[in-house]
Amino acid sequence: MIGIFGGTFDPIHYGHLRSALEVKEVFGLTKLLLIPSAQPPHRTQPEATATQRLQMLELAVSNHSELSVDARELAHDGPSYMVDTLASLSEDYPQESLLLFIGSDAFKYLSHWHQWQRIFDLAHIVVLTRPGTEIDHLEAFFKQRLCQQLTELASTKAGKLYFQPVTSLDISATAIRQKIINQQNPGFLLPDMVLAYIKQHQLYQRH
């Protein structure tokens, strides 16, 4: 099983990294790919450039061989749609099933994603429980796919939905950017090497 953790990573922080490491272990994944998006279709555009976000990701995982960075969404212009990314990954890893990890805040908007139902033809979706965001009501489409046991994911290659609690770290890239604007120190919310990169490139200093 290959795990996919997409995001803007503007910047990458310990909320992302801790969750990625935990799911790599819990699901016994062959690989966990952190995939930065070029132009996220559903939100405001990132402040750091694609290259800067990629370099920060590479610094963040440089001492962690259990996590990998995959830059395929940055290789083309225009918006990056997860359905296309998954199709491309399933060509690269035809023997593996794909597990797409998303935070519970992102899951609430899943039905606005481009061809979102087709995502379930290509991958299982695992929703990471994030502090302050509870899923109270599930649509029938999701209820039909819901698994209670992790082992049920192995019964098919794609199409299931599973909720996985991860250690709650109430960290967001927005809060980190805001601290920098306010000239506060965001230390210990993200790796020191990433923070040094942000300082060196004077990122996030203005609105």
Ligand code: ATP
């Ligand atoms: P922003 O504050 O700019 O919206 P973010 O911190 O939410 O950014 P993203 O890059 O948008 O980070 O998130 C990528 C993925 O990581 C999403 O699925 C999101 O739900 C998840 N995620 C973000 N922060 C955390 C966290 N603290 N714990 C677990 N998952 C997280």
